[in-house]
Amino acid sequence: MGAPLATAAALGRSRTGRKAVKGVLLALALAVAVVLTPLIAIPFAVAGSATTVAVSDAQAGPVAVGEWGYPLKGSYSTGRGFGWHPVNNCAFCPKDHLGYDMDQPCGATVYAAGPGRVINAGPMPGWGNTVRIDHGGELVTLYGHMAWDSLRVIVGQQVTAGTPLGDEGSTGKSTGCHLHFEVQKSGTAIDPEPFMAALGLPLR
Ligand SMILES: [Zn+2]
Structure with missing residues (x-):
């Protein structure tokens, strides 16, 4: 970790370097978002399909009380x-x-x-x-x-x-x-x- 941090610190000292660091951080944030989105969305998708099944089951038979x-x-x-x-x-x-x-x-x-x-x-x-x-x-x-x-x-x-x-x-x-x-x-x-x-x- 020492070398990349040193590189980032070195880059941070120049204007173009700061831009590059910002770009890398933005890319990292995007990558994290892309990886995490399905993990967050899947449980909702599963819950959604389970609800749909329950509704169609209820509609399958005659009216019941x-x-x-x-x-x-x-x-x-x-x-x-x-x-x-x-x-x-x-x-x-x-x-x-x-x-x-x-x-x-x-x-x-x-x-x-x-x-x-x-x-x-x-x-x-x-x-x-x-x-x-x-x-x-x-x-x-x-x-x-x-x-x-x-x-x-x-x-x-x-x-x-x-x-x-x-x-x-x-x-x-x-x-x-x-x-x-x-x-x-x-x-x-x-x-x-x-x-x-x-x-x-x-x-x-
Ligand atoms: Zn009869």
């Missing part, structure tokens, strides 16, 4: 509600409707409405290709009429709200593509509308 969410993503039209709803010109359709029908185009993804364990993933009489989820406390949700070979869960699997279950279809006693969403308490079907409304997820 706490641990529960809608079984379909986005808007849907409604079919038969819960209770006495005979279907014109359909001899095989049950007149007393045990679920809530939600319509999106054939093939739309059906999602778990809440956390629990899959207790059925396959054909059930009347309901066609069906997933049932046990949420504990003798509460079960059922997703009926899904397309054959579309199920993405298996019996015993743990799911949360927004887990894709399969594709909307028209299997079983159905006259067109729709989701038959059913809620059962202690083995008896209950009206999904007040049930979901109480969770902050009103069905329209």
Whole structure:
């Protein structure tokens, strides 16, 4: 270090020398800035991309409030509600409707409405290709009429709200593509509308 310092000191004694020293110091400052900028910027860039991922994850599934969410993503039209709803010109359709029908185009993804364990993933009489989820406390949700070979869960699997279950279809006693969403308490079907409304997820 002695020689360069001596050189700098020698240069510092002349006007052109001082200019040269200033130039060297400026160059050094620029070099330090070039090296440090990525080190400072990278953590911000990483933090930025992590935020973006979280946002896109939140947008991937249906609207949720706490641990529960809608079984379909986005808007849907409604079919038969819960209770006495005979279907014109359909001899095989049950007149007393045990679920809530939600319509999106054939093939739309059906999602778990809440956390629990899959207790059925396959054909059930009347309901066609069906997933049932046990949420504990003798509460079960059922997703009926899904397309054959579309199920993405298996019996015993743990799911949360927004887990894709399969594709909307028209299997079983159905006259067109729709989701038959059913809620059962202690083995008896209950009206999904007040049930979901109480969770902050009103069905329209
Ligand atoms: Zn139905």
